[in-house]
Amino acid sequence: MKPRTISALAREGGVGLETVRFYQRRGLMPTPERGSGGSGEGIRRYGEDDVRRLKFIRSAQTAGFTLEQIRELLALDAGEDRGRARALAEERLAALDRTIADLEQARSALRRLASACVSELAGPCPIIAAFQGDPA
Known part of the structure; x- marks a missing residue:
């Protein structure tokens, strides 16, 4: 081309x-x-x-990957350092696993709040109260 x-x-x-x-x-x-x-x-x-x-x-x-990690990956490509490239990928995987765990925990908490919102028809909304820091 x-x-x-x-x-x-x-x-x-x-x-x-x-x-x-x-x-x-x-x-x-x-x-x-x-x-x-x-x-x-x-x-x-x-x-x-x-x-x-x-x-x-x-x-x-x-x-x-961050831009700094990408810069390193690009440099590793030229030097064929597979070990370091694998280490960067494993670091990223660990970070993703932590993020996924945090998101699953947030989803579970939000499900509980949504359920409480339906079952508690009187008083303040448990979702809004939770986001305001009030005990639900």
Whole structure:
């Protein structure tokens, strides 16, 4: 495929133009030199590697990795350090497990409050009271 402009890169990567620029400022995406000559003089051009890198960043973010962790993963890819990449993934999995446990606990509490709201027809709403810090 032929080189593309930053707007085409952003579109292909499923992000906005400013997101690409943000990644460039953070050092996650390279900023190519401006072209010279021809009708596209001064326009930066991006290739397939840039598209793959942008999609990698977005996928890693979707998995919950921070930008700093993504930077490390990108560096590890060049060095083929599978052990460290696996350790980062395991750290992320542990964080997800904690989040899931917290969410399950919140769901259980909310179910109890919703049930109490139906069964207690008199007095203040148990849901509102709980969110206000009042004993239900």
